[in-house]
Amino acid sequence: MARWVGMPVRKVTVAPRLLRSGAAILIAMAALVSSPAPAHAMGGVAGYASRDARVLAEGVEYRRLVRRSGPVVVHVVSLRKDAGHSLRAVLSNDRVAGPAPVEERTSAMCQRVGCIAAVNGDFALPTGDPVGGLVAGGALLRSPVPSQHQLSVSPAGDLRAGTLSWSAQLLPSDLRPTAVTGLNVERVPDALVLYTPANGPATGTNEFGVELVGRVVEPSPPLRLEQTALVELVALVEGAGNAPIPPDGLVLSGHGKGAAELMDVWRRVGTGAVSPRALLRVETRAPVAESLGGTPVLVHEGRRWVADDGSNFVAGRHPRTIVGWNATETLLVTVDGRQPGYSVGLSLLDAADLLLAMGATEALNLDGGGSTTMVVGAAVVNRPSDRMVKRAGRQQVVHTTSSGDVVLGAVERPVASGLAIVPAGGVAPAPLDPFSGGGALLPGADPLPYDDPASIPGGGNLALIDLRIAPSPAPALVAVAAGMEVAVAQWLLTVAVLRRRARQARR
Numbered sequence: 001m002a003r004w005v006g007m008p009v010r011k012v013t014v015a016p017r018l019l020r021s022g023a024a025i026l027i028a029m030a031a032l033v034s035s036p037a038p039a040h041a042m043g044g045v046a047g048y049a050s051r052d053a054r055v056l057a058e059g060v061e062y063r064r065l066v067r068r069s070g071p072v073v074v075h076v077v078s079l080r081k082d083a084g085h086s087l088r089a090v091l092s093n094d095r096v097a098g099p100a101p102v103e104e105r106t107s108a109m110c111q112r113v114g115c116i117a118a119v120n121g122d123f124a125l126p127t128g129d130p131v132g133g134l135v136a137g138g139a140l141l142r143s144p145v146p147s148q149h150q151l152s153v154s155p156a157g158d159l160r161a162g163t164l165s166w167s168a169q170l171l172p173s174d175l176r177p178t179a180v181t182g183l184n185v186e187r188v189p190d191a192l193v194l195y196t197p198a199n200g201p202a203t204g205t206n207e208f209g210v211e212l213v214g215r216v217v218e219p220s221p222p223l224r225l226e227q228t229a230l231v232e233l234v235a236l237v238e239g240a241g242n243a244p245i246p247p248d249g250l251v252l253s254g255h256g257k258g259a260a261e262l263m264d265v266w267r268r269v270g271t272g273a274v275s276p277r278a279l280l281r282v283e284t285r286a287p288v289a290e291s292l293g294g295t296p297v298l299v300h301e302g303r304r305w306v307a308d309d310g311s312n313f314v315a316g317r318h319p320r321t322i323v324g325w326n327a328t329e330t331l332l333v334t335v336d337g338r339q340p341g342y343s344v345g346l347s348l349l350d351a352a353d354l355l356l357a358m359g360a361t362e363a364l365n366l367d368g369g370g371s372t373t374m375v376v377g378a379a380v381v382n383r384p385s386d387r388m389v390k391r392a393g394r395q396q397v398v399h400t401t402s403s404g405d406v407v408l409g410a411v412e413r414p415v416a417s418g419l420a421i422v423p424a425g426g427v428a429p430a431p432l433d434p435f436s437g438g439g440a441l442l443p444g445a446d447p448l449p450y451d452d453p454a455s456i457p458g459g460g461n462l463a464l465i466d467l468r469i470a471p472s473p474a475p476a477l478v479a480v481a482a483g484m485e486v487a488v489a490q491w492l493l494t495v496a497v498l499r500r501r502a503r504q505a506r507r
Contacts, residue, residue, distance in 0.1 A: 045065055045354070045357045045358060046357060047067050047069070048065040048066060048067045048072075048074065049065070049066050049067075049068075050063050050064070050065060051063070051064040051065070051066055052064045056077070056116050056117060056376060056377070057083070057085065057116050057423060058083055058084075059079065059080035059082065059083020059084070059085065060077065060078070060079050060080070060083060060085060060116050060117065060421060061077070061078045062075070062076070062077050062117065062376055062381070063075075063076050063078075064076075064381075070343070070344050071341070071342065071343055071344065072335065072336075072343050072344065072345070072346060073335070073336045073342065073343035073382075073383075074333060074334070074335050074336075074354065075333070075334045075335075075336070075374045075381060075382045076331055076332070076333050076358070077117040077119075077331070077332040077374070077376070077421065078329055078330070078331050078332075079329065079330040079331075079332070079421050080328065080329055081157060081327075081328050081329060081330065082328070083424070084424035084425075085116065085421050085422060085423055085424050086153075086157065086290075086421070086422050086424070087153050087157070087159075087290055087330065087419060087420070087421060087422075088113060088115070088136065088137075088290055088419075088420045088421075088422045089121065089134055089135060089136050089153075089290040089291060089292040089417060089418075089419060090109045090110075090112075090113055090118070090121070090136065090417060090418040090419070090420050091130075091134055091136055091141055091142075091198070091416075091417055092104035092109065092128070092130075092414070092415065092416050092417055092418075094198070095197075095198055095199065095200045096129055096130070096134075096141060096142050096184045096198060096199045096200065097127065097128075097129055097184070097199055097200045097204055098199070098200025098201055098202070098204075099200070099201075100128075101128070101414060102127065102128030102129065102416075103124060103128045103414035103415055103416055104414055104415070105373075105412050105413075105414050105415070106118055106119065106120045106373040106374075106375050106380075106412070106415060106418045107373070107375045107378055107379065107380050107412060109417075109418040109420065110375040110377075110378050110418065110420055111378035113420055113422060114422065114423070115375075115378075115420035115421055115422050115423075116376075116377070116420075116421045116422070116423055117332060117374070117375060117376045117377070117420070117421050118332075118374075118375045118418045118419060118420035118421065119321050119323070119332045119333075119334055119366065119372075119373065119374050119375070119418065119419055120321055120366065120367055120371045120372065120373045120415040120417075120418055120419075121292045121293075121294070121366055121367065121415065121416065121417035121418045121419045122134070122148075122292045122293040122294060122366065122367060122415075122416050122417045123148075123293065123294075123295075123366075123367045123371075123416070123455065124367065124371075124415060124416035124455075125416075128414075128416060129142075129185075129186075129416065130142060130292070130293060130416035130417050131145065131148050131293050131416075132144050132145060132148035132149070132150055132292060132293015132294070132295075133145070133148075133150055133164055133166075133291060133292070133293060134291065134292050134293070134417055135152070135164075135225070135284075135288050135289070135290055135291035135292075136290060137222075137224075137289070137290075138155075138224045138225055138288075138289050139198070139222040139223060139224045139225065140166060140183055140223070140225055140282050140284070141183075141184060141196075141198040141222075142183060142184045142185060142198075143166060143182050143183040143184070143185055144163070144164045144166065144291075144293065145185075145293075146163070147295075148293040148294070148295055149161055149162060149163070149293065149294055149295045149296065149297055149364060150162065150163065150164040150291050150292065150293055150294070151291060151292055151293075151294055151323055151364050151366075151419070152164055152286075152288045152290070152291040153288070153289050153290040153291065154286070154287055154288065154289060155287050155288075155289045159323075159325045159330065159362065160362075161294070161297050161300075161362060161363075161364040162297075164284060164288065164291055165284060165285040165286075166183075166282070166283065166284045166285070167179070167180075167282075167283060168180035168183060168194060168280070168281065168282040168283070169280075169281060170231075170252065170265070170278050170279070170280050171278055171279040171280070171281070172265060172268065172269075172274040172275070172278045173274045173275040173277070173278065174268065174273060174274045178192070178261050178262070178265055179192065180192055180193070180194045180252070180282075181193065181258065182194070183195075183196070183282065184196060184198055184199040186204075187203075187205050187209065187253050187254075187255055187258075188255070189255055189256050190255060190256035190257040190258055191254070191255055191256075191258050192252065192253070192254045192257075192258030192259075192261060192262065193205075193252075193253050193254075193258075194250060194251075194252055194253075194280075194282075195243075195245050195250060195251040195252075195253060196221070196222065196223060196245065196250050197221065197222070197245055197246075197247055197249075197250075198222065199245060200245070201244060201245060202242045202243060202244050202245060203241070203242055203243050203245065203251050203253050204242055205241040205242055205243070205253050206241045206242075207239050207240055207241040208241070208255060209241065209253055209254055209255035209256075209258070209259050210236060210237065210238045210239075210253075210254055210259045210262050210263055211236070211237045211240070211241070211243040211251050211252065211253045211254075211262075212233060212235075212236050212237075212251065212252040212253075212254075212262045212265065212266060213233075213234050213235045213236075213237065213243060213246065213249065213250075213251050214231040214232060214233050214234060214249050214250050214251070214252065214280075215231065215232045215234055215246060215248060215249040216229055216230075216231055216248055216249055216250065217229075217230040217231060217232050217277065218230050221247075221248060221249075223250070223280070223282055224282075225282055225283055225284055225287075225288060226283050226284075226287070227281070227282075228279050228280070228281045229279070229280045229281070230277060230278075230279060230280075231249075231250065231277065231278055231279075231280050232276055232277050233265070233266070233269055233276050233277075233278060234249075234276070236262070236263070236266040250280075265278075292366075292417050292419060294323070294364045294365055294366040294367075295364075295365060296314075296348070296364075296365055297362075297363070297364055297365075298322065298324075298348060298351060298352040298355060298363040298364065298365050299324065299352050299355050299356055299360055299361065299362055299363035300362055301361065301362075302356070302361045303356075304349070304352040304353065304356065305352065306348050306349060306352050306365075308349055311453075312453040313348075313453050313454060314347065314348045314349070315347050315348075315349070316345075316347060316453055316454070317337060317344050317345040317346055317347055317350075318337050318338065318345045318346075318347075318368055318369055318453065318454035319334070319335055319336055319337035319338060319345050319368050319369055319370070319371075319372035319384070319385045319454065320333075320334070320335040320337070320345065320346055320348070320351050320365065320368040320372060320454070321333070321334050321335075321365075321366040321367060321368050321371070321372045321373070321374075322334075322335075322351055322355060322363055322364070322365055322366065323363065323364055323366060323419060324355040324358065324360030324362065324363035324364075325360060325361070325362050325363075326359055326360055326361045326362070327361070329359070331355070331358055331360055331363075332374070332419065332421070333354075333355065333358075334372050334373065334374040334382045335351065335354075335372070336372070336382050336383045336385070337372070337385055338385040338399065338400060339383060339385060342383065343383070345385075348365060351365070366419070367415060367416075367455050368454035368455055369385065369399070369452040369453065369454030369455035370384060370385050370386035370399060370411070370413045370452050370455060371413050371415050371452075371455045372384060372385070372454075373412055373413070373415070380412055383410055384410045384411060384412050384413065385399065385410070386398070386399060386410065386411040386413055387399075387400075387401055387405075387407050387408075387409070387410060387411060388407075388408045388409050388410075388411050389401055389405040389406060389407050389408060390405070390406040390408060391404070391405050391406075395408065397411050399451070399452055
């Protein structure tokens, strides 16, 4: 039986005599396609009024929360754990580094993976690389750093925030293991870093080291966690750096102590002491299907976990992106900010209290400030805080506007990664133009003066969003509703015409 996804449908009974009236069409049509606010597991939030509640898919809901004091505007997408959809960590442009642009807009990532909804993910380094680690589809694409928390999703769909312990080693045929200290990260002194095609076309290293190039024999790339791969070592390059990464292979890059270990492995291969084929294994302490970085933890075990350190990052009122969860539900939350009269943002302390009020027992802060973006069906539904303005006769992007600025629109900032809700069975919503409401890409725009206290952004292409057009969640669902209205009207009109002809035939 056909089922309308995203629009609540109620059973309608219409008396036969009502169909004789033209008003019956309007009555029945309004009853069928009306969209009352769906029941939501998080219930009401004290101090906030609920607006624009929509069902996006089975078990996925969107709503906008508005608080007059402040004011504050919050966008929430809730995912019921038993709905069958999955959370996916999305790496910008499907690579960690490489040539510009490294970062990608959240709306583009959402459209690329066919998501139901998405928010921006991890903080970014000035180079555009994500600060923390990233696991996508069970493959470690970038190793985590001790200074960054990780949001990790288990194969069963359970979420946790904290450190992500991992290890990797190359095991030649003489069973003398060589430990890997990083994966698709910058090579630091005495390190031994594994580079895969997910890093980009080359390692990006300098000439002060050696690089051992290998080919993955089996299984087919990418290298997945808890899976032992057979690799063939084919060449050692000294004094060059930035080695090309084979599409079906990898590069082990060492400096100092790491370089000495790689040279010893290659010497043993050259003398015939070991086979050119070796085993390579990457694993985490606990099974992980998806993971991306964020900081700090806001809520843990049902209590506010973040402390006021006096910094602008914590205590300042900024746009925020947060993921929260409990035993039955995951919440993707964005808070608009830096827009007096519309929404001023929240401190991390107030953001933690908000998540607690929504019913979250755990919550982690993601990249905020100008990066804060929520996308539904590939369309941006929140109001990003960065602005394209005309100032002193030239266009530029700013975090806050000044007197005399002519505001041209809001800017969607490209980010290092995204967190997306992907539909069960891979049945994606119809692709949408994320800026059909008046937005335009701004390729090659001058970089921002990046001093955003709630974010660590990089550069890249920007996108302009027309502020005169109010954000609207899931335009595709509105189109479905319009289509239903037409269909219902046509059906009722047909019934009315047939009844009229029947009456005329009886006369």
